Amino acid sequence: MHNAPFPLTTDNEFIARHIGPREHDIEAMLALTGHGSLQALVDSVIPGSIKGTSVLELSKGQGEAEALAALKAIAAKNQLFRNHIGQGYYPCHTPTPILRNLLENPAWYTAYTPYQPEISQGRLEALLNFQTLVCDLTGMQIANASLLDEATAAAEAMTFCKRLAKSKAPAFFASRHCHPQTLDVLRTRAQPLGIEVVIGDEAALEGQGLEAYFGLLLQYPASTGAIADHGALVQRAHAVGALVAVAADLLALTLLTPPGEFDADVVLGSAQRFGVPLGFGGPHAAYFATRDAFKRDMPGRLVGVSIDRFGKPALRLAMQTREQHIRREKATSNICTAQVLLANIASMYAVYHGPQGLAQIAQRVHRLTAVLVQGLLQLGHAVEQAHFFDTVSVVTARPAADVLAAAQGAGLNLRPIDAQRVGLSLDETCEQASVEALWQVFAAPGQSLPAFVALAEGCGDCLPVQLLRETPFLQHPVFNRYHSETALMRYLRSLADKDLALDRTMIALGSCTMKLNAASEMIPITWPEFANLHPFAPAEQSLGYRQLTDELQAMLCEATGYDAMSLQPNAGSQGEYAGLLAIRAYHASRGEAGRDVCLIPSSAHGTNPATAQMAGLRVVVVNCDERGNVDVADLQAKAEQHRAQLAALMITYPSTHGVFEEGITRICDIIHAHGGQVYLDGANMNAMVGLCAPGKFGGDVSHLNLHKTFCIPHGGGGPGVGPIGVKAHLAPFLPGHAHLEHKQGAVCAAPYGSASILPITWMYIRMMGGEGLKRASQLAILSANYIARRLEEYYPVLYTGENGLVAHECILDLRPLKDSSGISVEDVAKRLIDFGFHAPTMSFPVAGTLMVEPTESESKEELDRFCEAMICIREEIRAVENGTFDALDNPLKNAPHTASELVGEWPHRYGRELAVYPLQTLRENKYWPPVGRVDNVYGDRNLACACPPMSVYQDA
Template sequence: MSRPSLFDLENHADFVQRHIGPTAEQQQEMARVLGYDSLDALIDDTVPAAIRRQVPMDLPPPRTEQSVIDHLRSLARQNVVNKSYIGTGYHDTYTPPVIQRNVLENPGWYTAYTPYQPEISQGRLEALLSFQQMIMDLTGMDLANASMLDEGTAAAEAMTLLQRVNKKNRSRLFIVAEDCHPQTIAVVKTRAAVLDIEVLVGDPEQLLATNEAFGMLLQYPGTHGHLRDVSPLIEQAHEAKTLVTVAADIMALLLVKSPGDLGADVVVGNSQRFGVPMGFGGPHAAYFATREAYKRSTPGRIIGVSIDRRGNQALRMAMQTREQHIRREKATSNICTAQALLAIMATFYAMYHGPQGLRRIAERIHRLTAIFAHGMAALDMDPGNAQFFDTLTFDVGDEQQAIVDRALASGVNLRILENGRLGVALDETTCAQDVEALWRIFSGKDDVPAAAALDANIDGYPGIPEALQRETDYLQHPLFNDYHSETEMLRYMRYLEDKDIALNRAMIPLGSCTMKLNATTEMLPVTWPEFAGLHPFAPADQTRGYQAMLEELDHMLLEATGYDAISMQPNAGSQGEYAGLLAIMRYHQSRGDHQRKVCLIPSSAHGTNPASAALAGMKVVIVECDERGNVDMDDLKLKAERHTEDLAAIMVTYPSTHGVFEESIIELCEVVHQHGGQVYVDGANLNALVGIAAPGKFGADVSHLNLHKTFCIPHGGGGPGMGPIGVGAHLQPFLPTNPVSPVPGLDTANDVVSAAPYGSASILPISWAYIALMGGEGLVEATKVAILNANYIAHRLQDHYPILYTGTTGNVAHECIVDIRPLKEASGVTEEDIAKRLIDYGFHAPTMSFPVAGTLMVEPTESESLFELDRFCDALIAIRQEIDAVQAGRLDAADNPLANAPHTLADVAASDWDHPYSRELAAYPVESLRRYKYWAPVNRVDNVYGDRNLFCACPAIDAYRETAD
């Protein structure tokens, strides 16, 4: 017998076996249960032969976890983390270790899904409600949402909100102050261009005096540091029937008057300074606050206070959160996500420091800035702004390059501006020694005064005019005052975490939203300083590690999708859709086809598709589906022919939103191309294609890639996410760029869809690591097992529930739709009853009533073990038996475990039990729950009550006590 080699002993496929749930033997047995000799036979019978890849992906074999970590370390070392004074909306900060370890690095927080099922999301809902309270307090506004993607996006959303709500001024002109951050101006201009809104950038007073505008955007303080009282300008604007958005620095708001006090109608900004690393641009939680009167027009997610079945306080997402699913092409925003994990971090940062601690941080930043200004004046370098919070701009003329060279030699990045100017923005990490180093850099002299010596000359807030100094209190709610010791903070975060179901507790079988393993190895680089500590506008020679990683990830994703080019800028799936459609529009315009604005969208499409098309300036035309759930090709041909002169694109999800590999996809692409349109394949279901079929090869022109799904970036309770787009070579010239840090190879006049050039760059190493760990072979196996697991579930459930749609061979793709409608009609039990009863069994519910009302869409992913798949199926089968008991009269039609689900510990432990079924059936419907039981913290939440009584601030602490009582 030959001895194994060293290479044989080092199993490079170990990680593949850890990522994929069922073992090879179990996969074989599952295939046999489905009637196939092998997994490959199932795939051959499920995936249309016409779309199958002929050439495998050009990707290396799987790497070991240690080799992946070592390689990423080598890339990280190529980054240079200088002391950053660039500012421009991004600042260095200290992440309290208790928050870094117990939230950012904790799967109980980062693997949780969007809180669509509020009963199992009360912990993160409470944290997000506190975020809203924090933003309302600091901005002085009536209402805040639960965060936005970035400050630029928030400003663009504010512009469209002001246009909708301004009934007194129907102008299509929007004024933008020239001292707004340049990336914000660029995002606003992009959004405005396709919506036929004219943007004028300049001196807002002059522009307001000579133009009629529906809205205006101001920066507070300005991008170059100037702090001015904008209340007279806002008053002047209101007299002219112009509404005003103020983009405000959250740290400055601790010391300066709130925009609400100054008269603002909308306030936007970024919470990054509250303990969230710069991360080369993200992810960060932007904020959006406005007036009570505009609550029904506010974009994104709003967390509201409602009551549960027993009348106790319970939290939920308000109705308008998913308004793009309801209104579709009439939606006012395509934003359906947030930056939940980062909003939660910023909130805990505020709780940890409390109002006094936060104010001390802001006072220290301002005082150091004043000391710096004082010392610069002594060096005959007066700043261009005498009023400031933390940012100063100097006109240094011909000395600019010499100063920059000295700064770089000292490990310092300054903001380089036109006309011989330099900007310096201080932050909470700046110390007295840093200020002295800056004096040496600017003066070129070693002999500079001690910062401490100048401190005695500083009195009060020298950069903040008395009229702008903040007097109102903030963050007075006990939640921001009770957790300043690490022990209390630690316990509070654990208390919230325990309320929720995340992937570290149980399977999250949501169809359309792949919740698979976010491996610890993949997550490690996120907090490495070399990735986390870079400013998004750092000089290119300091970001070589990022650039190398991005280049490698580009190649990986191009191999997986079959496209020719990638843009990493879109920082959410919705942004990816938007960017892809803009590329299509710009392509048509470059050919003189300005009339091509019609977008065909199947009736089954995800709600963001028509919403994104509307935001991209397209006219949506719906294509019907046939009785099998597929795109009706006759209807498609009819509408493509009808719009042959003005057809821009079709948006289609593949495999379909109904969980089927449609046989007609190649013909669909050909029909659209014959009529001059482009094909957008929504990448939401790409996890059923990777390595087996490639949209860029079977006819698609563009796709967004849900890195937070297929490529393992975690959902983080509803964010972060990344939605880069892959495009054919003909669309590559129209990919988005950035005005401050242009993307190489692109026209600097291209669109800008996100504030940072590479979106939320610090989470991209997660996807790089996943692909490297799996290798080409592992990715193919993952796709096959995702299809296997879905078909196994469909097979186990088909004798108990109808499976709504299947392909021509009777198989599903990576998800299946369970039809509850016949059961509902026969028994009165609803899909919501089943979803809530699953909580009693310890599971997150599948996607409810999408894409078909009255159904549950189940997607198991490849990461779930056979044990967990069976446990889930056993739960649904047991629930079906409960439904049968209701139907047969063995359980009361109105008072039964399904109608009353979920049951809380308080229910079961109460002295009185007045239900006709046992406590045991309520709490322990299957024996396995006795080993480990999740208890929902609240009963079923009353959604209607929450919408009718929209309340989105933290309730008084007495309300919590009353609930407990």
């Protein structure tokens, strides 16, 4: 017998599975920092003025199995009806090889944005395939690597047209046949920029009337199904200097004339129906395509083909000088997160099906719709569209409410339009039984149903002959090679093998927070109860989602100290935007609409000034002192100078330099004293949860990056979620939506943004509990300070707080090494690839530095492995300094080294072994980069953004 009985309950195992260092590791790490406990360390890091502001209850978390069971019970409250609502969202099949080998594969979902191209060639190739898919189907010359959703893509198109149109007219025309949610987001985005959005019927536009518009937005096919020939209208618009954007359905474009062939200037839309589940509205990849002449003004990321140092083709993100971290308030957009994971699913959907497979899916969907329409006519109803693809609006023979009620009773959702009309859409999951079920709904009591087979035999197609597609598409071999599951599985594996993601190594990216995305958090996103709901389904069908979102909002309010939360913004950039709109609306409600100045520290991330400009605010830069902190005297002076116009301060806390600024409460007080509001950027919230609360120490609004602090994975550069928390006085001004109680001010297409990935954050918070969340923040701070202490004698730590400590990240200053050795920060970043590491954030927020953020999820062993790599690199730099290594031909200047480089004649003055095995431990688990250092200049000078001919690769 044991002295003590065996336990009958289990401890929460998840906290220890999320947090890397063990107890004995923590003791050793604390010893290096000179602190006896985590609490002592945190007390030395966090300013006294904000200590004790956390309102997070230090509750116990649930175990993984228990939390999954609780969430399953919530999911069961959602009702899975067959959806025929359409309106831009369609049920589809996610091919199971893509589900298993991409969506559920951490090699894909834990990867970061491909800013280091040498270790991102796999996901860059998948994105290049996406761009090629979009260009081919739209008939345009260049496409980006995805945007957030169709509605925000349309809003980007509006401002794109405003910048580039020859016409200087003040208004933008949007067709009333566009999806309603798109029109709502257009109105939101136009108002602060002073753009008038005119919504009308393009058929009524006369040539003379077009002179009032700098741009037009058309839907093709229309939201309710009609297919119009827009060619003549486009030519008339061009004649008056206006540009034309067309929102198009990609599946329909396999059968219809692409907009590029009738001279559209922009084509945009959603790639959702290419294998991405409905997910109650997202995340879904939008696309944006335009003319080559407009490429420098196109929003979003762009993958281009370049060469590496051996002349071999290599991919990279092209023309990054367009992005907000470079151009700030002059950027083309504030969008930082794309929808890479979802774009890659759509890309592989096209790769798997190929051009013939896609066309067959489209033909089958259209054929079923045509048969459905013939049956509806036979049943005595009228259909408004003579030509259609997969969507029609039906003038019902009896009240539309009766038809909708019958549909509900049969487990079907139709689209309500008005008292006498309903809309319906078919999709690739439909079959004969689906059509017959719809006939049953529309049939009067006792009325016989049409005979499907007989109707199908005599039914013709209903596409307009003059708009039938004649141009081939997806001719590149990549879309014609991987049609068996074996081939696709191996292709996806080959791409993943080229990349570094969290499944291989620590990614110590400052400002980006690459922490564990636990499997238990990820599993629920593919549950049908979450994945298969339409965002505009009747509210009573989504009670599980309502409970999930209500609970998650409460959790996030408790973590931040705010009073209300909106989950709608589907990226951090959109959260910033929604937060500033709330501040603008608050000032306007008080008769102070003239407050339009936004103070932003010079150290801020580029999205801050870009967002302020989009929100119609004037950016005034506040200086920072030599320690990286906000210059409070300069802030005071500028707040006083702009007292009557001051709208807000945007400040990141802890600072972009990785420090808890001592003066934060005084900074907030200054802004409030001058009538402004404090937008406290929550990008670094992972250093504060359970320790202090921005809603309690001076913030009026913050956005949260759920893809950082709260464990939604980065997915190779998206998805993200950027909800905003606000104090009570700003709550009435949170984003609205036509499907919410508050109707105005939607910032994205769906009421809850990227709803289907919210279970990830719910699971994380539920399993960690308040105790675990606090401990995660403590360990994030400890890990950063441990690395700073281990490396400070090799690389100066640029900024620290009052006690010589950092927050959750540290900046290593490599600028002195450039002077002494000629080795640049880029050389160090590329040499880290030879050690099997993704480089820390390079040259942000200070050029010539590395910003390191280890996160709480990494073990001490992994932290030490990174430190040993950095120390080894410092010794290599020392060898350059003392002449042991040649100044130009050394392991750093030539990094990274590829396997193919080893088999030829070795041209370097240092050995092969030193090049590829600088540490003996690398022999056990070596990552081999697929390409050498990529030539960025060549890629921008010779821009190619679609799949090149295979001969390029063969010749190389």
